[in-house]
Amino acid sequence: MQKEFSVQNPLGIHSRPAGALMKKAKLFPCDITVTKGDxxxxxxxxxxxxxxxxxxxxxxxxxxxxxxxxxxxxxxxxMLESVLE
Incomplete structure (x- = not known):
């Protein structure tokens, strides 16, 4: 499955939200990739x-x-479309 999202955190995805995304992704047994540009x-x-x-x-x-x-x-x-702290 594939879907495009818009980053809504005003500070972007820095270390803390990136860590939260990674932890959430690791909860799922599926393969997950994230693409920006090329x-x-x-x-x-x-x-x-x-x-x-x-x-x-x-x-x-x-x-x-x-x-x-x-x-x-x-x-x-x-998570990408919310304001992560």
Missing amino acids: KTVNGKSIVGLLSLEMRYGDKVTVNTSGEQEEEALNELGQ
Whole structure:
């Protein structure tokens, strides 16, 4: 499954929200990737997530594949489109 989301955190996805995203992603058994522009990273890697340098308003695509893929896509999307502290 794949869906595009817009980053809504005014400070972007810095270390704390990236850690929260990674922890949430690791709860799901499916494969998760996050894409911004032409760069795709493992959604379960904090280093990968930080390397995307996601800023407020950026469009990112989350891809999930496998068991619980729809639930993972929805929960990670909600996090990206909320104001994470």
